[in-house]
Amino acid sequence: MLTIIEKPAQVRDAVGEIRAGGTDVHDRYRLGVSSGPIVDIYKLSADFGDITQNADGTVTIGALVSIDAVAKSKLVQEQYAGLAESADSLGTPQIRSAASMGGALLQRTRCWFFRHPNYTCYKSGGDECHARDRHNPNGVVFDAGGCVYPHPSTLGMTLLAYEAEVEIYGKGRRPIADLFGDGSDPTRDHLLAQGDLLTHINLPTPTPNEQTAYFRSIARFEAEWPIVECLVRLVVEDGVITFARVGVGGVAAVPLRLENVEAALMGASATQETLERAAKVSAENANPLPHTAHKVDFLIGTVLETLERALEV
């Protein structure tokens, strides 16, 4: 059954899984791992389909804005360059133009056991993780003890590093970190309640003189989730790093902000030595699986590469 929502309030009475661009939903329904009624929200583009700069300088992105529109937005390119760069790096041109910002944050895990109709895992109603004891080179580097597949959202990681907030219909705003939690609940990809409608993403005012970069280590040119990805935002004044935000994806059950790396950068001279030291800190709490030890090196290398690109060294 398909319900097409035309006004946000209708979502309260609608029964079924919300569909925005459908690039994740359709894949799961086609595979037979998800089923039941669909609640299509595409017509809410009229309400939640714009990128707007507010009077106080903050920027609001509607949940139905496409990833491609964010990547190509002059406003985003000029004021949140790392967001534009990461949006432009994921999936394929077709995916970016069909997929919405809301769906990018709320997509389900890409674990092949979750997406196999013959397996039931934590995230599909079971009580185990089939990937844990099997060959699983794409798994996490920071093992929280439950699901060992990394969170898939590139833009979740990016928006975490931008300290964005998300707005839920009828429930107000919350920091994006609260959308994902700490990953300790292996049954969840995000912490929205069933039927909650994400309406907007709010970005704080741009940070003056920020230097940013996004980089992904990936097994092929496109159409693949990264092995590790990183978003860096830095401000350097008189040769000293005075502001640092570092996000990483592909390594944990949730997108991560690496505050230990940020602490290693803040107040230090903007030198190659500082960047190398800070990149090594990224792995200090790593507890990889038997098949993901190689990703520790990818993590350090990806963070270092992104730091170097941000500072153009």
Ligand SMILES: Cc1cc2nc3c(=O)[nH]c(=O)nc-3n(C[C@H](O)[C@H](O)[C@H](O)COP(=O)(O)OP(=O)(O)OC[C@H]3O[C@@H](n4cnc5c(N)ncnc54)[C@H](O)[C@@H]3O)c2cc1C
């Ligand atoms: C080949 C390939 C490569 C990819 N590479 C990457 C990558 O590197 N990084 C990455 O992040 N993604 C990647 N993706 C995934 C892609 O980004 C997602 O499929 C897409 O962002 C989902 O957006 P959508 O609008 O199509 O979501 P949908 O498929 O419509 O929805 C996804 C989920 O979000 C929920 N949802 C959607 N919008 C809302 C809302 N407003 N409120 C409440 N719930 C909502 C839906 O109920 C559903 O559970 C890739 C996909 C493919 C096919």
